[in-house]
Amino acid sequence: MKRFFADYGMIFALLVLGVLFSWLTWDEQHPTGASGGRQLGKMIVKQTTQQQRIVVLARDGAEDRAFTEELAAQLAGKREIVAIIHGSPQDARKRIDRMLTEGSVDLLACTPAVSTWPMLSSLPQLSEIPVLSPEPYHWPNFLKADNLLNVANQIVVIAVLAIGMTLVIITAGIDLSVGSLLALAAVASTWLIRDAAGGEAAGTLGVVLCCLAAIALAAAVGLFSGAMVTGFNIPPFIVTLAMMLVASGLAYTMAGGQSIYQVPDSFAWLGRGTALGSIPNSVVLMILLYIIAHVMMSKTVLGRYIYAIGGNLEAARLSGVPVKRVILLVYLLNGALAGLGGIITASQLKSGAPTYGIMYELYVIAAVVVGGTSLMGGQGKIFGTLIGAFIIAVIQNGMNLTGVGSYMQKVVLGFVILAAVLLDTLKRRGTLNLGKLFASKTA
Secondary structure (H helix, E strand, O other): OHHHHHHHOHHHHHHHHHHHHHHHOEEEEOOOHHHHHHHHHHHHHHHOOOOOEEEEEEOOOHHHHHHHHHHHHHHOOOOEEEEEEEOOHHHHHHHHHHHHHHOOOOEEEEOOOHHHOOHHHHOHHHHOOOEEOOOOEEEEOOOOHHHHHHHHHHHHHHHHHHHHHHHHHHOOOOOOOHHHHHHHHHHHHHHHHHHHOOHHHOOHHHHHHHHHHHHHHHHHHHHHHHHHHHHHOOOHHHHHHHHHHHHHHHHHHHHOOOOEOOOOHHHHHHHHOEEEOOEEHHHHHHHHHHHHHHHHHHHOHHHHHHHHHHHOHHHHHHOOOOHHHHHHHHHHHHHHHHHHHHHHHHHHHOOEOOOOOOOHHHHHHHHHHHOOOOOOOOOOOHHHHHHHHHHHHHHHHHHHHOOOOHHHHHHHHHHHHHHHHHHHHHHHHOOOOHHHHHHHHHO
16 A cells, blocks of 8 residues: 555545535536436326326437437337427427417426526416426536546547656656657648548548558657667757657648648547447547556566666666667657557547647646656656546646636646656655655554
């Protein structure tokens, strides 16, 4: 337990943030969509008889149609629905007036939004007809399933880039080019699809090959950065700063300063599609990548080499660690993951643009540092980085839900990064030992 707390102590900060934003966003909820139709269907079965004629009212939208479909399924064979009306209040009034002249209407079943229409209570011919809608309940907006899924979906790209950045920082390096590599891969993939694979008529194989070529391009840039660091002992900060400008310039040149959107619908499968229920494919990919990276760093020789180089480069070299080859591989993997992040971004937005990835390197570094990886190298955990990415995402999402402005969000994020670095500094100096502190309290 002591070791777990020392390695993944930030998970408690994530839980605290979850509780805080749950409390701040506690609000009255009105069931909509399929869940609202399911609840209302059970309510109608309990409160009505089979002889009653029911009219269902809803606006015209995907969520409203899901509501009416589920309600109809719940009442099938149990109650008689004489009409399902989608549209505006004017459309509903015309249909109901016609139905009232032809026969009786005993109950109006509607969505929460429709139940507030003034005509339902102001018109004499409708004021006597009972109106039923799903009953409201209280629940945090932060903990709504759609919001939690949105948090995971929004952090996917940052989290994927953060895997490679974790490897780089553990070796005591840094990479400022990941945001530009993301943009370069997004532009390169869409440019190849448009000009070499047939554009909107491109087949699946062509799309996959173009995406792999774009990832390989980003990996090659990462490999070049590693070669400059290992071959000429240039500080990683300077090398990757230069490659940030190079990659950004290449992206703008390739795209002509414009967005490239001539891609087939299948290109959106990775960024927008779902394979496991309602879980996006990109989230599934992120989870698999973190599992693979965790196994690599904790169970393989390469992982031990990476930690050894970050802990003491000279000692690692004298111990027989192929330092240059390992650092080259780390920068190559970092570039490839940045390229993959570009493919995911382009797939989510169904286009490629050189403006993608601006400031992403800062968010990625923030996620790695907040997750417990030391900027001095030699220390860090892959799953700690995932926790750090979610902390950043939860803070941003919670501030959005509570109405905090975008400018103030930057201030808060800056202090979060500063606090994480300060915590790492205190731990390294021995001033603060969270593992011993926790052990003493639980003894």
